[in-house]
Amino acid sequence: MSTVGTRWRRGVAVLSATVLAALGAAPQALAADGPPSIVVQDGVTQPAFGYADAIRERLFIDSTFDSDNDGLRDIIAFDLMRPAATAQGLKAPVVMDASPYYSTVCRGNESECKADLDGDGLLDKWPLFYDNYFVPRGYAVILLDMVGTNNSTGCPTTNANQDNLSAKQAINWLNGRATARNAAGEVVKADWHNGKTGMIGKSYDGSLAMATAVTGVKGLTTVVPISGPTEYYDYVRSNGVVTRGNSYVSSLANTVTNPERREYCKPVRDAIGAADGDEHGDYTSFWNERSYVKKVPNVTASVLLYHGLNDDNVRPDHFSKFWYALAENNVPRKLWLSQEGHVDPFDSRRAVWVSTLHRWFDFWLQNVANGIMDEPRVDLERSADVWETHADWPIPGKADTEVYLQPGTTGAGGLGLVPTAKPATGAFQDNRTQSQNTMILNPDVVQPNRLAFLSAPLSAPLHISGTPTVQLRASADQTDTNLGAILVDYGTDERVAHRASGEGIITLTTEDCWGQSSPTDDGCYKQTTKRVATADYELVTKGIMDAQNRQSIRVSVPLVQGESYNFSFPLLPEDYVFKPGHRIGVIIVASYPQYSSQADTTAANLQVALKSSNIVLPVVGGTAAAHAAGL
Structure with a gap:
């Protein structure tokens, strides 16, 4: 009796070589001189069952x-x-x-x-x-x-x-x-x-x-x-x-x-x-x-x-x-980082992901010596479908580098590796309805509800890898306010359109298949491709904090109106290369409606002491690389 399509619940089955061949299986998996075992070929288990x-x-x-x-x-x-x-x-x-x-x-x-x-x-x-x-x-x-x-x-x-x-x-x-x-x-x-x-x-x-x-x-x-x-x-x-x-x-x-x-x-x-x-x-x-x-x-x-x-x-x-x-x-570990949003690697880099997952499970669960743990620890997508491997993450050689907020003359402030020589203050007002686009666009134009700081066009690439931190010396005229910061790449480029529909991928009508099938279940899935777009800027990373939680996220301590405090908060981790000719932008705001569900209600006026304020960037190559890029 053929076993194809039979649903098993208990008991013992003897699968003939003919049936195994029909199922795409290798007959040697059921050796006559002992219990069946996996078949390994080319360093991976084969579909022998x-x-x-x-x-x-x-x-x-x-x-x-x-x-x-x-x-x-x-x-x-x-x-x-x-x-x-x-x-x-x-x-x-x-x-x-x-x-x-x-x-x-x-x-x-x-x-x-x-x-x-x-x-x-x-x-x-x-x-x-x-x-x-x-x-x-x-x-x-x-x-x-x-x-x-x-x-x-x-x-x-x-x-x-x-x-x-x-x-x-x-x-x-x-x-x-x-x-x-x-x-x-x-x-x-x-x-x-x-x-x-x-x-x-x-x-x-x-x-x-x-x-x-x-x-x-x-x-x-x-x-x-x-x-x-x-x-x-x-x-x-x-x-x-x-x-x-x-x-x-x-x-x-x-x-x-x-x-x-x-x-x-x-x-x-x-x-x-x-x-x-x-x-x-x-x-x-x-x-x-x-x-x-x-x-x-x-x-x-x-x-x-x-x-x-x-x-x-x-x-x-x-x-x-x-x-x-x-x-x-x-802990033994490996890491994949992609340019997409909330997307499964099966829908981002399918063939390589299935191969990697197969070898990973074979090594850890089937004791197959395939060398996967001897390979680079990190796979990182630099741009759409362009992948790099690295020994670790953050990329070895990164060093936290202080980039200071500097006053401007008529437009945006500047960014540099040394603080401004003279005390200077940046003042802005909280705006609970200001959109993210309003915060980011037109960085050279002074706006009342943000502070913008721009580097000169870079003379060499600047690679950050890790978690940036914003450090502000600031005061407010209310007992509470929020603080937000955005790191922006101003420069035209083609990038993964991760904020568009599909979070960076487009689902196609064609399918490919991964594994065997039954009459009611197949391993076939719609293929995808990257969604890319050319844009004049990229929001690289961002962060936000409640000023009352400046000492701890466990305890809220009200501000004293007009008194200056040190505020330090991380931005989201990133691995990003700013290209030559592009400008690095740092935007400072209070309320950040597209990041928080509950807008701050204080409408505070804030002042930032620029000489004591900076963003700490995890620069690969540290200060020397930042100097070489023109900061």
Whole structure:
């Protein structure tokens, strides 16, 4: 009997060489003198196993928590696919994507949802390409429903402990530390597992991968977080300023909850809304459990990290803070940085990403010695589809370089490596409705609601790599105000249009395929191309702070009207090359409506002491490179 198209639940299957060939598999994977094993050729695992005949299961685990406070432990559900050969002795690692989105927002550029088409309680449609590609290569794939979503019970808590511990339950089961049951209540064991699991996911899914890694759970061998929040405070706040308001944390919990359970979970969301501190924006214990950076010392898994440098959803400070902590703790790691916004690398650099991911999982989960850890640590997209490799990030050789704000005569102020010789003041007024374009455009024109500072046209390239910092000596005539800063490249160039529709990519109508297919699920996805545009300027990076949080994001201290203070706040991390002939611009504002959801209401008048104010740029080559560029 042919096994093509058969849905496996239990038992043992013997796959003939004929069937394996029909499935695109290599017969040598099922050697007659022992249990089946992976096939490695050219340094990577080969598609030696079937996809259509893979074993598919839905399992349920009692968790260790009760998110909806109903007196019962929540149940975490997950869908599992593994090669049929695991029933004959193949030991397989797991690739897991834990997500809250499988039945609501769904996954990928084409918004794929989980789907059971025939009502038998098993998935027919599996989102993303991981199952199609990796199951034939000897991997199992788990798509796990985060607590309170899809088939799991409880209620979502938006990156609180219950969310963060959801995937850990499955890893404990895979390693014999927890009990899973099928829909019939039968205990199911993972006796086919090789003890190693890798987690992957974009955005919320990426945060769940990092959340699991920082628990230090045994059996999690590697994680691949893609554009995921690492500090939830930074996702909805920035240095005391609320950047996403209207009870965003509870609102997201509502979004990922199945519609029929939203009313049931309302008390949980109400408790979240009451504790989030929208009224002040300070850092509290509410955010502490939603922080992964400080827990990096617990990480025992390797990390392949991806982020878009122009991601204005999960902003780049999420990757940078996590990356810096990984380096401090000597965690094995690699990094990809692209020019797009909130875009998956599968839709940005598809072929190279799939190849890299394949080799990464083979090395860490299948023990394939392919040399991937001997290659440069960082892949960085300099311009549309132009990639560089570097030994590390920030780029080795960068040095923090103070660039001072200097007074102008009739128009914008200047920028230089030494402070102005005489005391000078820049004065401006807060404008709560000023658009970002108004702040940036016409930098040579004096405007009452900003300060603009321009370098001379550069005589050589200037490369920054890392996190810039703005340092201001300023006073205000109110007890509170915000402060914002924008770093701008003024110069005509073709760039990735990351602020346009698609966040830097255009989705095409053509498809390509990655992996094998079943009658109900294929591995084919629409291709993409970069969206580029020529513009006269580029917003390189930006930052904002609440002046009352100048000492700490934990405590607000009112200003004394007219008294001068030192304000220091980071801009978002960047890796950017200013080209010769271009001018570097620094814009200083108070309210920044396109960065914050709650505009400052004080309408303060501010004065900046220019001699004591600067921007610290992480210049590759340091002061010497800045001199050479003409600063």
